[in-house]
Amino acid sequence: MKFDSIIIGGGLTGLTCALTLAKAGQRTALITAGQSTLHFHSGSVDLLGYDEQGQTVLHPLDAIRALSASHPYHKVDDVAARAEEAARLLADAGLLMDGTTDRNHFRLSPMGVSKPAWLTLNGLVRSAEEDSLPWRTVTFANIRGFLDIPTEFLVDNIRRKGTDVEVKSFTTPELEQARRSPSEMRATNVGKVLADETALRRMVEAIDGLEADGEVILLPAVLGVADARAESSLRQLVDRPIRFVVTMPPSMPGVRLQTCLRQAYQQLGGMYCASDAVTGGCFEAGRLRYVTTENMPDERFYADHFVLATGSFQSRGLMSNYRGVFEPVFGLDVDAADDRGAWTAEYVYDDQPYMRFGVRTDERLLVSRNGVRVDNLYASGSVLSGHNALKLADGSGVDMLTALQAAHNILKK
CATH class of the missing domain: 3.40.50.1860 (Rossmann fold)
Known part of the structure; x- marks a missing residue:
C-alpha cells in the first residue's frame, strides 16, 4: 500500500498530525497499537503551566521564550500561530473549548487541586x-x-x-x-x-x-x-x-477528545489502522521506504513521509534495559544519560531526569539513526527529548504544536 504520509501512533500527537495532513489533501494512514494515553486526559490542553524554576505561568507565550534551548517548542516556527491552529483544529472536530494563549486559567483536578491550563472543554x-x-x-x-x-x-x-x-x-x-x-x-x-x-x-x-x-x-x-x-x-x-x-482515569473528556479527532480524520478519508503496531521498516539511502506491522507482516506500507508519534515510556514509545534507553521500533538515536544512576532523582517529587529523555531530532524534527539523519522520518510529541511534561505542564501543547509543525514541514517539501 502506498500513501503520501504514514503516522505511527494514535494519541493526541498522531491524530493532530494525521488530521492536518488529511485536510491538506494528502493520502494518509494512521497506525495505532490500541488505546492511547488520551484515556488518562484531563479534558484540558496545556501550553505551559510552570516555568523551569517551578513557578506558575500566567502568560505562556511570554514564558515559552525563556525555556531552555533543548525544549521542543524551539523547533516550532511560530508558537502563537500553531497554538491558534491547534485551537481551530479542536473546534472543527466538535470539541468546544474555553481559553486563550494570552493568559492561562486553572482547571480543577479530581483531587480538587487547581492546575494551569490553556484550553479546557466547555462545562468543566x-x-x-x-x-x-x-x-x-x-x-x-x-x-x-x-x-x-x-x-x-x-x-x-x-x-x-x-x-x-x-x-x-x-x-x-x-x-x-x-x-x-x-x-x-x-x-x-x-x-x-x-x-x-x-x-x-x-x-x-x-x-x-x-x-x-x-x-x-x-x-x-x-x-x-x-x-x-x-x-x-x-x-x-x-x-x-x-x-x-473530571474523574480519575478512565477519563470521559479524554475519550471524547480521541473519538472526535478520530472521527474527523476518518471523515476526510484517512485510513485508521487500529490495534496494530509497526514492527520495523526498510531504510535506503537515508530514507525510510516502508514499514511493516504486527497484524499484517507480509504487507508493506510505503509512504513519502513518516511521522513517529508513539509517545514516551508510558506508551512504550521509549523503553529501557540494563544497557540504556532506546526507541524500540526503528532503533533511532535518543538523548539520554549513559549512567543509569543519572536517570532518576532520589526524591520522588523532584525533577526526574528520565522524563527529559527522548528521540533526538534536528531543527526540522527529522530523526537520525546511528548519527545519520533520516530525511523523511519526523518525530513529534512526547517521544521527543528536551522537556519534562509533568513538571512543566506542557505535554498536550507539545503534542499538538510539534505535530502541526511536522505536518507543515512535510507539506512544504
Whole structure:
C-alpha cells in the first residue's frame, strides 16, 4: 500500500498530525497499537503551566521564550500561530473549548487541586485564579457507588479555596442496575448507561430531587463519549447551574477528545489502522521506504513521509534495559544519560531526569539513526527529548504544536 504520509501512533500527537495532513489533501494512514494515553486526559490542553524554576505561568507565550534551548517548542516556527491552529483544529472536530494563549486559567483536578491550563472543554470546572473558585457555595452531587472521584480530597481542597461545599448523592434505576457489578461503576461505563434519553431524564429528576443549596451543582464528568450533547441537555434540563469535574482515569473528556479527532480524520478519508503496531521498516539511502506491522507482516506500507508519534515510556514509545534507553521500533538515536544512576532523582517529587529523555531530532524534527539523519522520518510529541511534561505542564501543547509543525514541514517539501 502506498500513501503520501504514514503516522505511527494514535494519541493526541498522531491524530493532530494525521488530521492536518488529511485536510491538506494528502493520502494518509494512521497506525495505532490500541488505546492511547488520551484515556488518562484531563479534558484540558496545556501550553505551559510552570516555568523551569517551578513557578506558575500566567502568560505562556511570554514564558515559552525563556525555556531552555533543548525544549521542543524551539523547533516550532511560530508558537502563537500553531497554538491558534491547534485551537481551530479542536473546534472543527466538535470539541468546544474555553481559553486563550494570552493568559492561562486553572482547571480543577479530581483531587480538587487547581492546575494551569490553556484550553479546557466547555462545562468543566475552571477559574481565573489559582486559589479560588467563582462561587461561594457549591453542591457536589456524586453518583451513588461511583468511586472514580476521591470525594473527601475534592471537597477538602475546594473548601481550602474559600468555597463552602455540601455533598449529596443520587442514583437512578439504570445506575442501580450497573452497581451490581463494581467494575461497571467506572466513568466510561457509567457514560454508556446514561447515553439513553430515558436514563438521562431520570438522572435529571434525581438531581432536581436533591434540593441542592449550592450556587452551582458539580457532577462527575461521565457524559458524552463522542460529543457534548448529553452534557448540554443535562445543563438545560436541570433547574440549577451545572459544571463537571473530571474523574480519575478512565477519563470521559479524554475519550471524547480521541473519538472526535478520530472521527474527523476518518471523515476526510484517512485510513485508521487500529490495534496494530509497526514492527520495523526498510531504510535506503537515508530514507525510510516502508514499514511493516504486527497484524499484517507480509504487507508493506510505503509512504513519502513518516511521522513517529508513539509517545514516551508510558506508551512504550521509549523503553529501557540494563544497557540504556532506546526507541524500540526503528532503533533511532535518543538523548539520554549513559549512567543509569543519572536517570532518576532520589526524591520522588523532584525533577526526574528520565522524563527529559527522548528521540533526538534536528531543527526540522527529522530523526537520525546511528548519527545519520533520516530525511523523511519526523518525530513529534512526547517521544521527543528536551522537556519534562509533568513538571512543566506542557505535554498536550507539545503534542499538538510539534505535530502541526511536522505536518507543515512535510507539506512544504
